[in-house]
Amino acid sequence: MDANKHSSRKQIQSLARAIQIMEFIAKNHNSASLTQISQNLGLSKSTVHGLITTLEDFNYVYQDQVTGLYQLGLKLFEMGQVVYSSMDLRSVAYPILVELSEKYQETVHLALLSGPEVVYVEKVDSSRSVRIISQIGGRNPTYCTGVGKVLLAGLTESEVEKIVKSTGMKKFTPNTIDNMTRLKKCLAEIAQKGYAYDLEEIEIGLRCVAAPIKNHLGKTIAGISLSGPTNRITDELLTTLSTDVVAAAHRISIKLGYKDIS
Known part of the structure; x- marks a missing residue:
């Protein structure tokens, strides 16, 4: 040194x-x-x-x-993998994140699974005065965030159990999923639909729509989310947002080599 x-x-x-x-x-x-x-x-x-x-x-x-x-030790390898994986991913994803953010004027995140938590590796801020307070490098639990749940939905049941056991299931709001049975049911639905919601599960007044990014093997390697206050992310808007967030994640996946065989 x-x-x-x-x-x-x-x-x-x-x-x-x-x-x-x-x-x-x-x-x-x-x-x-x-x-x-x-x-x-x-x-x-x-x-x-x-x-x-x-x-x-x-x-x-x-x-x-x-x-x-x-x-x-392996912790350094794990951290290095997060950095390495995020480099190309960020450059590919960024223009699409900007496009999505500008369309709805809301905050968009790109996130990876790092250990038992979600780590945000890219962010495009909302252009509005009321915006989401977050930062690149910030971490959150998986079970109560939209992007965390789409990442969990790409894992095996035993992997999910290991992650959640290590963090516990703190109840942040009345809407937080706080038991494994409910979480597994939610993850099964997410895997089938291809997107996840966070409807004030980690913070009252905050809603989020998330979708998975997949690699050339079809494995979920990251996720994107669009977040905003509940007065703007209304029930009526959620369906449209889901379609566009999924489409954006799909475009990133294709650029990373994912082959859509559906």
């Missing part, structure tokens, strides 16, 4: 050291002993052990039980 790169900025020492540890392991052919890390970074073994134990707890590093050497 370039020690002078951020010299003018205030750094959190423990965080900087943890990053240095991971960078050293990577440069050392993804394998390093506690002694090697300690000597290379000029830190005591006890300091390195404390930092690396924390990294292990969050799956950024793991220790080979046979050799005792430390290697980078």
